[in-house]
Amino acid sequence: MFDITGYYEAHSLANVFELLKEQPTARIVAGGTDVLVKSRARVTGFVETPLIGISRVAEMKGVIMADDGTINIGALTTFDEIEHNKIINQNMPLLSQAVSLVGGPQTRRMGTIGGNVCNAGPAADSAPALFTYNAVCEICSATTTREVPITEFYIGVGKVKLQPGEVLVKFKITKQNYQGYQGYYIKFAQRAALDIANLSCAALVKVTENKIQDLRICFGAAAATPIRMPAAEAYGLGKEVSNDTLTTIGDYCLQDTKTIADWRASKEYRDHLVTVLPVRALALALKDGE
Structure with a gap:
């Protein structure tokens, strides 16, 4: 009831x-x-x-590309709309892929990307992709507008940096944060559908002449909030793409994760996945970019 x-x-x-x-x-x-x-x-x-x-608030809906290439995603845009949006698929396919794995068709038709983030669940599927694209949250009140990087928006499980009277209106991703990148999202769960991730991994990479120019990795369900991998990202810069490089990147991820244990997976199991999933995600991202 x-x-x-x-x-x-x-x-x-x-x-x-x-x-x-x-x-x-x-x-x-x-x-x-x-x-x-x-x-x-x-x-x-x-x-x-x-x-x-707030489902009828038009100012908070849709995907728009600004003149400077910045992509604005309204907080009320549904997962289904994002998955099939032309702008997203042409420029940020990693996000389209991630939201396609949220719940079932009914949830994707009703659920919104802003609600998914503000719910602040550690295993939210949209969050790791937004983290790798360095999304910025535009937050409004009756009198003010402020911007907070999504990496700073999360405080803990179920907690975000919204003050009383504030609303998350949109996400903003600048052109330099998506152009030229290849990405892949892996949701590791007990079932192929309608399940919460035991661990999820979003990997975004920019490669020139077989060398990594930029690398971004974010895990969901590895800590109390989605978490980026600064040690692994720093290691990868300038390295030639090879099986050894990708494996070492996976090993470096253990330096930054603080995996949790719950009824869905033990800490030891998640630690193993932390080293494996980035390797798979990067290999698949690079394969898709061929």
Whole structure:
């Protein structure tokens, strides 16, 4: 049974802020694939909570490429829309691939990329890809607009850097952060569909004359938040692409991960996956780029 004390439908971004001022304890709901599940389960903070629906706020929807090449992804853009968007597929196929693995078709049709990030689950499929593209979160309140790199947006499990009265409006990815890169996303789970990752890995690489010019690796479900691999990324710079190089990159990833143990996988198992998945992801990324 849902324990909801009131529902308010916003028709514009300005209206969202008006409703938040009137209902300061309200939860924002977009696709509802996370909020309604937690409300029904009576999770702390979701009990007897009014909801503000934002699914009709046009300013927060869609994918647009600016004149300078920056790609803007509205926080209310659904996984299905991102997966099949022409701009995303031509320029950021890693993100399209990652969101195609979220839940089932119903979830992808309703769930939004902004909701997925703000839910702040360690295993969220969209987050590792956004981390590797160095996405920036545009956050608005009634009076201010600020930008926070997504790598700084996460605080912990279920916690992000949103202040009362603030809303995540869009993600921004500059041209220099996607042009010329090849990427691949691996979601390692018990089942091929409708499952949460035991560990996920997004790898993005730029190669010139068989040498790595830039390397970005991010894991999901390896720590309390998605986590980049600075030691492995630094090691890879300037190295020639080879099996030995990729294997060593995987080994370096253990320096930066703080794997967790839960009912889905032990720490030892995840540590093994940490060394294996980047090798596979990079090999597949480079193969796709041939």
